[in-house]
Amino acid sequence: MDSERLSALERLAEGLGPAELYWVAAWSAARADQLQRGLVGIQAAPAKAAHDALTIVYGSQTGQAKRIATQLSERAAAAGLSVRLVRADAYSQRELAKEKHLVVVISTQGDAEPPDDARGLVEFVLGKRAPKLAGLRYAVLGLGDSSYPQFCAIGRQLDERLAELGAARFAPFGEADVDIEAVAGPWAEQALEQAKKLVGAQPPAARVATLQPVPSRATHSRERPFAASVLDNQTIVARDAARDVRHVELSLEGSGLSYQPGDAVGVWPQNPPGLVQQWLSLLQLDGEQLANHDGRSLPLRQWLTSERELTRLSRPLIAALADASGDEGLAQLLRPDQSRALATLLSDHQPIDLWRRHPAAWSAEELVAALRPLTPRLYSIASSQKVVGDEVHLTVATVDYIAHGERHWGAASSFISAANDERRLPIYIEANERFRLPKDDARDVIMIGPGTGVAPFRAFVQERRETGARGRNWLFFGNRHFTSEFLYQLEWQAALRDGSLNRLDLAFSRDGASKIYVQQRLREQGRELYAWLQEGAHLYVCGDANHMAKDVHAALIDVAIAHGGQTPEQAKEWLGELLQQGRYARDVY
Template sequence: MNAVVATENHLASLGSDKLSALERLAEGLGPAELYWLAAWSAAKADRLQRGLVDPPLAAGKAQGDRLTILYGSQTGQAKRIAAQLSARAEAAGLSVRLVRADGYAQRDLAKETHLAVVISTQGDAEPPDDARGLVEFLLGKRAPKLPGLRYTVLGLGDSSYPQFCAIGRQIDARLEELGAKRFAPFGEADVDVDAVAAPWAEGALEQARQLLGSAQPTVRVANLQPVPSRVVYTRERPFAASVLDNQPIVARDAGRDVRHVELSLEGSGLHYEPGDAIGVWPENPPALVDQWLSLLSLDGGQAVRHDGKELPLRQWLTHERELTRLSRPLIAAVADASGDEKLAGLLRPDRSASLAALLASDQPIDLWRRHPARWSAEELVATLRPQTPRLYSIASSQKAVGDEVHLTVALVDYEAYGERHWGAASSFVAAAGDDHRVPVFIEENERFRLPKDSARDIIMIGPGTGVAPFRAFVQERRETGAGGRNWLFFGNRHFTRDFLYQIEWQAALRDGSLQKLDLAFSRDGDAKVYVQQRIREQGRELYDWLQDGAHLYVCGDASQMAKDVHAALIDVAITHGGQSPDQAKEWLSDLLQQGRYARDVY
């Protein structure tokens, strides 16, 4: 039996839970880090075989000798960075506790001596749902004084939003206000997360090792060699999925194109659960690349060297650079190159409303058109942000579709300022045919899961493409024979033009896998009707379902829909629960903390 087969057989004997834990631990680690992890594991096994007790476990290190890594994550990025830091710290011999914000006992904060926080900011300065309770506690009056705490914070965000990394900055400042001292500087990571997260983690780990008195462990492992194994596909190493189906699911006169796309995962070994997302690494539309080259009078064949990589300019713009999302650093760069003081003034704190409007309405090329300046190919590549993957809520249950993954994609393609505009990922996916390969990876969303008790009822609110994960939920509940009832609120513009998955929902009502369906089509009547109106109309029954233990899910637009739905739920609690406004807000907050109110908003 060769080494590969032997290794696979031993791994199979561990069971699915332990295998999943191993995969989570190794996710995102590079070869050198994996070899260190293997060396540490081998040394631990050797000690156990010789009957020796592992010192950290035997001594039960005091909390003061431990690094606590706390994360708040909406899409999984903060979790990924925190898990990588935890694995590296453990491999370096540190005692580490890795904990999600909603699983952290707030009373423990006063006892901590070494804390690393990795937290994202959502939309307009909102914390991730799993960190809302902790952020409220930290910023509130009950937060303890922390003179004995050494800490560091990494904020994750998107500089295409005005309040970039606001939650990370608030926590960093608040910990200092409470008397804590930084052991490593605050870090702010944009959508190209690893560009900041990697050096931040390196510096934080080095400082933590010095503070906690740990040296890099020296282990002796005879003939330690890398063992060939199957490829593990990740964000950094995506799987090239073939296209099985790609078809519009709206009428020709709907005014926009929404696609149902089915991709093959055969041979990838990728697994997902309902509620997870699929990451897509896009290519920018060729016509958009042509617009850039024409506007700046640049040669797409010109070789450009940047960060140790040399590529033709067209390839940089097609594969490597973000062309469709505007950001604060880009505005600053264009203002500087063009000498436009008015544009630079938008970055002042008192102009946040004007900045938000610009970020929401314009793409980078609009800025370049309005504020012309001479740009070399090298300057352009250095200024534009790196391309980043787009996440789509998975619209299928793997129990129902096997080695496939389905997604629901709204094509971004519109006219503005007399020019055509496109979305990067939506255009890439919409154009994908039988001969295309789509680079993908799975992004777990552990906060957006079906209840473990399948007898629980669920309420799903998903207008537009936000309905995608609920297609997966209903498929999964049908396949597993779940006993709980399923209630869907869906909204869009027109019943006859863009009722997404209409036939499937009607079939689900007939076969009993969907018990209730409430619809809101905003353009079909004289007055616009949205899902929040339907929520208020059905408030009595909805409140009763929740009081009886139902789980509530919301998916879709964060900027308006999610806020309107949240407000409607507060009204339901006031009207049908007899609660005051403050009590209703606290009630919803409790549901969030319990995991019975989950949101996948973007």
């Protein structure tokens, strides 16, 4: 095949998911069979118009909504439905008025924020320009974390708004917590059965008995993690630092796993032994006692160590404790008018804090049933695979502190920090398509990453140095103290010397009489920052979603007002356009 035709095929295949690529492969094989048998004149039945198909749109910040939407599209295609899978920022808003059958899978971030790739679509649907949708049948699956007060708020808003616009549900609104499959699986099955009735399954145009999907080289995933050995695990802050931050290097040898700068590693953790013992002692339960749940029988200590969430509080857990203890005051926190008090409680308490404060008798099986399943944690990758080969590097802040008179731990950070060359960590790669370096290596890059948010930018600089990228690199980094918490200081200084980092602006909040944060440095360098962006630079933010990311966003608006002559509304629209274009990307948590 000549290069021109190959390029055309690559353009056609761009953005297609596994199910769609398998369908294309099957169609191609059937077409080849027709040609070989001289049946060129026979035409396949015309494909359905896009709007007669089942359209699945997903909005995803960490990859979970994409994963669920992809699984649903594969099941729909296997059932014979005409289906298309579209990321929210690639979905034309004009399409909505023509759509007939729509599924939306969307996550809610932090305090009722949409994922970045769905901001434009959400604003359009909720806004005044949204069309009437009397001909639309739809279903919405919301993903969220009940550790936050506004659980699945974005999904719920879209579900209600589509109904207001005249559309009719073909499946009830679904709310999936962090144990996503518990809700997403049954919901998808119900939605798919209804979709079959609405869209109608199409038999394949030709049978291709010998065609089998070719598996990718990587066989490890969220469901089948790779046991990675620990190559290095070292503290990269001074002994007197406020908390321990570690640089961790893991081996991927033999895994078949690959990644790009901007991707994340998912780690399946175990709870710290000290925390497990706190629970057993508080409730006076025997860790070796067998507890039955969902058809499984395990010692209670094993349930608490590797199967149940012990560090994150949630609304259902508060409801279960209020019911068991009979505490009416605790139950009242779940009322809509108590959202602020609930948010405070969720942010600074772990489950055991409430168990101490609201005692009740719990059996081993009651406790296991009340606690949520333990889920993986995502860590931004701090290395370029072009540089480190079959390794992946992480930057991990260990959560270990005293609160409410007791010691508290983080599940994954404690698990990783204690890892040595005798322990293997169960990991997988979580791709992050929206947090990618620009394809045009002449583009400038602005990186904003205080604390461990600097991790992906270590990968970015390594990658740009290795590939000889022509664009400039500008890093904003902040932490508490220069002398004790300047993460990767020697590497950044070396990068400045060799030219792989062109600018470095620092903000150490506790070193002066007044606190200085990265958002203040953005305002100080606003004129040049705005000039870089006007010249086409890509902007990246990584770190805390609830405070830092919002403060940085506000600072960027101020920069556009002060140095671009924009009104506040124009500045917001300008940043929205950068998000839509993929020139403003955020990896926030």
